[in-house]
Amino acid sequence: MSGATKSPSLWGNIRELPANVWHSVFRNPLPSDDYERSSTSFTNFFLHIHPVKVNRNTLRPIYTLGLGLMSFFLFFILVVTGVLLMFYYVPSTTQAYDRMLDLRGTVAFGTFLRNMHRWSAHGMVGVVFLHMCRVFLTGSYKKPREFNWVLGVGLFLLTLFLSFTGYLLPWDQLAFWAITVGTAIAGYAPVVGQQVRFLLLGDANVGQEALLRFYVLHVAVLPLAMTLLIVLHFWRIRKDGGLSRPPEADETETAGTPVAVSVRAVQMAKDKIYGLQGFVRGPFTKVGNTPDKTVYAWPNLIIAELFVFVLTLAIILIVSLAFNAPLEQPVSVLHPPNPAKAPWYFLGLQEMVSYSAFWGGVGIPTVFVLLLLIAPYVDRGQKGVGKWFSRERLLANTIFLSFVITNIIFVIIGTFFRGANWEFVSPWK
């Protein structure tokens, strides 16, 4: 910077142009001390969602496994590849499949884009589910994070629905019959089932109307809802005091020094005009340089996040290079494959439907989702938060895991052990 005393000369301005442009965009130099590290996090739009300092526990890879971030990055990859694919796609029963062939045949990077989108979508369903398992098994949904857990359940359902709506778009046999089966499962709901199905399909069968509806849901409605919920989800993480951690993680190294100042507005004098931070409850930004178990977000957290991103990207790229997204025969309405299978993440449901249409397709999933939603309001104990499989949470974890494992087993049976007429077959034959 040219200093306040000298009046700027044109030559000087031109000479300093690159630096000035740079500094007008980035307020801080690469930080070299704690003040600059704080300032970097604080003044950058993209970084200010992070706290200036984070607890060391948050950075333990074994604690979070990076699953939440991975879900977000997969969503990011999906948005980017999805927008690119939108340039080529037409949601019409007569054109959709030809567009797929063109993507595979002539569009630059077409196959690769489609592979990335496909495998990221599958990956996201799995990773979001694992993230939910992590949060449950570490007891992280407990007060004050109850509502964020509810948001998370919403995000999980949105992920499934996004993946499901995207499944139809290639308009091949796989897509057509998976959606036929999937929406038939929705039709088993009592009273409203058939209406819901009709609303989804816009017709009695899967056809042009359904394709258009699924397309609009897939590229506009659901991603917007998803983005909104993700923003809320992230914001609540900050406001609920960062990632969950065991109580020990907040203890200071030197006992007796107050680190977390709990301020309640009512404690202040009535005529005092106070700052907004007076509303903040619980442990919040540290004042002064008290010794504790936190580290600066820059670079510790940023590097960890970057690593998760690059890792996610690398895995998706490698998988997309190695495996092509399936494209089966063009839709033939009168010629269903045997068996016609729903997408893999609904095969658990389809397997259960083969025993009981209502309970398998509607009853049990609804009960499971309701249980998930009320879990934080029923399970109020504060013990065992922030630890994997803590002993205090044996009952809750057991119930949760038995649901999860049962579903996984059903998905595996439905995927590998079911053949024509949904009869039991051996995959090793």
Added chain:
Amino acid sequence: MRLALAIASFVVLLVHGAVFYKQFFHKWENYQTAYFDQARSLSKTPAEKAALDARAPRVEQFIVTSFGETRVDRCGTCHIAMDDPRFNKHAQPLQTHPYSAALGDTQVNGKWERRHKFPDFGCTVCHDGQGRGLLTVYSHGEDEYWPDPLAGYVVQAEWRKDLQPKLKGKEFMESNCAQCHTEEGFAGTTHVDRGRKLFFSNNCYGCHRIEGLSDGTLAPDLTEVGKKFKIDYLMESIVDPRANLATSFMPKFNLSEADVKDLVIFLKSRRGVNFAETSLQRYRATLNAKRPADEAAKEPVLQGAALIARGEKLVTDRACTACHKLGSRDGGVAPDLSFEGLIKEEAWVYDHFKNPRSRVSDSIMPSFRFADADFKAMTAYLASLKTAPAAADGAETYKALCQRCHGEKGDGHGAIAWYLDPYPRDLTKAGFINSKSMERLSNSIKNGVAGTSMPSWGRTLNETQVAAVLQHVLDTYTKEKRRELKPLKAPDKNPVAMSAESVSRGEATFLNRCAGCHGRKADGKGPNSTDILPRPRNLRNTAFVDSVADRRLFESILYGVQGSAMPSWIDYGLSQNDVGDLVNFVRSMNQKSPVRSLNARGN
């Protein structure tokens, strides 16, 4: 962490390299460059050379809108020399598409001119394959999901290994020629024509419908079969009908390989809509098809020997022996007609022609829509077949008359048994045979079993012959010594009066106890039925049910049927009254049957 980050970043970089390499180095570019180089060396004028110099590799395509849905054929991207006559000696993909007078190509001043110009027709109209693809595996349709691989050139890896070699040959392309050249006798579609003739001469038309050609209702509609199925599926369905559907009753026809191939080519050409037809023409055709054919009325009414002679001609022309046995000809599917005049009444044969299932409930014989006069003539001919076989001993009689259904070993697995419903009786099951009186057994031979394919041999064989063949069966197949039969305690007449209440009680019991095997519709096709031999009886087989006295129904239900899966229900708590209700229920089902009125008219 930093090292891991560096490694992961490096992997991302590497994959990007691979992706870009794949994107920018195509095989087809090499083909095109090779073509340009060779064409340059062959070119005679500098202008030609300059034109070639100006060309750079690019995707070449024909967009064809004249034939059905719009086609985008990019085959010329690799086969870039297809229309360059100088390359007729080159190896593929740089070979000239051959010129041929058979394709309509003409020579003008020593230069060939194509009849089917590529920009007008594209490639896939004739060749199939996937026009949009630029990789061989996709464009030639080698991946299992493409419905039409290059006709006659490419077989898919998933196709049956034994069929693969039979599915090659350029004659398979004729099914595509026939999309425009629909006329019969067209020189370019001889295989399609032959297939069409086989479709009629082998009586396929009796069961299968093809719009505008045939009206069969028993078997799947083949109007659009060429659009729906690949040729391997078509061929498999002909040579091995049960490979695709275990319950198919389509016969295995004895066709030569050439016949099968022509049928496949013919079927592949059936796609519902031809390019050559307009929607108006099709509509007109349906209007014409509905007009009743009253040619029969014009013909003189024949009588006596003339009628019989005409019947014989019809039976021969219409390939009845593609299924039936008649004299020395044997189709190996349906019953023997050689002694029809001795076995059946004329009225039975006529009714059976009009609607086979009015007489044998589960018959697979199609209802052919012949003119009434034709049916009468054919009936008269069959009724005239009254020459009994030469007298012989039991073993020979069995071989001549029984073995075709009951089998060489008497186990019911005869040559045509598979097509009969109910299945022929397993004569080796001593439990069954020895639990029935000699009188009933010989009655079954003499009078047949109504509603089934067991004919009445009473007028073909005399008493001694019947006794001899029965003795032969007992000695050779049943083997076990007969014990004396104890008379079972059962009423002669149903003691429970027929009433709506009784029927509904019977129905409740039936759904509760019997539906598992006999089926909810009582048609003998319950969920357990497929595991059981002999199969559960079809209780809607009116002819059969009416021929059975109450006493036999009571005996079968109360004490079970030995040698079958029917248990003795008295052991499971059914009282005589319960059985009475069941009998009323079974009888009530058959009361409204249209078959009833026929039977009442006299058998």
